Amino acid sequence: MSLTIHAINTGWIGSFQNRLTNCRMDGVKVMTPSLCWLITGGERKVLVDTGMCDTERANKWHHAGSKQEPGEAVHEQLGKFGLKASDIDVIIFTHLHWDHVQNLQQFPDAELICHEKEWQFAMAPIPSYWHSYEHPIIGAVPPFQGREFQLLKGDAEHRILPGISAFFTPGHSPGSMSVAVETADGPYVIAGDAVMTYDNLRGDPAKRQKFLPIGRYTDIFQVFDSLERILDRAGGVMEHVLPGHDATIVGQKWPR
Numbered sequence: 560m561s562l563t564i565h566a567i568n569t570g571w572i573g574s575f576q577n578r579l580t581n582c583r584m585d586g587v588k589v590m591t592p593s594l595c596w597l598i599t600g601g602e603r604k605v606l607v608d609t610g611m612c613d614t615e616r617a618n619k620w621h622h623a624g625s626k627q628e629p630g631e632a633v634h635e636q637l638g639k640f641g642l643k644a645s646d647i648d649v650i651i652f653t654h655l656h657w658d659h660v661q662n663l664q665q666f667p668d669a670e671l672i673c674h675e676k677e678w679q680f681a682m683a684p685i686p687s688y689w690h691s692y693e694h695p696i697i698g699a700v701p702p703f704q705g706r707e708f709q710l711l712k713g714d715a716e717h718r719i720l721p722g723i724s725a726f727f728t729p730g731h732s733p734g735s736m737s738v739a740v741e742t743a744d745g746p747y748v749i750a751g752d753a754v755m756t757y758d759n760l761r762g763d764p765a766k767r768q769k770f771l772p773i774g775r776y777t778d779i780f781q782v783f784d785s786l787e788r789i790l791d792r793a794g795g796v797m798e799h800v801l802p803g804h805d806a807t808i809v810g811q812k813w814p815r
């Protein structure tokens with residue numbers, strides 16, 4: 560068995576640099592890709608996250624200037640890999656923010672997995688996260704409404720399938736998880752938004768800061784712990800960490 564990870568970009572989000580990297584270039588606008596991941600080569604077909612929604616929904620509930628081109632929704636891109644939506648057996652969610660969970664109606668039979676703490680927060684978020692989770696209180700219907708999830712508990716690493724496991728990396732949200740994938744080139748870690756771009760891991764050597772934390776979080780102390788944990792699990796190799804919103808890895812696959 561030899562697993563391959565494919566980055567699928569489901570569109571571009573109008574964002575600000577200081578959401579990606581805390582306190583850096585406040586207010587500078589950036590367009591950031593909304594990545595999700597397909598893992599092939601195993602006995603079952605796995606997605607990690609399902610990416611963002613169409614342009615209208617993204618602009619209505621979320622970030623102005625966001626754009627999803629025709630054909631960019633996750634299920635519309637599976638044909639490139641010789642797959643259709645019904646071929647997907649398992650979807651692991653790094654977290655349940657709007658840009659990671661869309662189009663679940665396309666996968667009615669897939670097994671859905673997230674962390675128990677993420678599910679609990681998504682059901683009852685604090686007001687500043689109502690939009691992030693498309694909570695019904697704003698008038699939206701979240702894509703995961705009415706779906707059953709397998710809920711992972713605690714901070715142990717959970718084996719999902721041969722070569723694929725999930726581990727607790729909170730901070731961006733209360734129940735964020737990362738997914739470790741064993742490949743012929745060693746372990747890779749799909750980090751969700753615990754790492755948004757490689758800048759988070761490059762840090763700021765001039766200021767003797769190992770990490771430059773993400774700018775959107777529910778617990779900044781957990782953010783630092785999770786950055787450490789993710790880099791460790793990736794064998795200390797930055798390039799073996801796959802961030803949720805880094806433009807340099809759009810369309811790539813690993814091992815390369």
Ligand SMILES: [Zn+2]
Nearest residue numbers: 656658752803
């Ligand atoms: Zn995100």
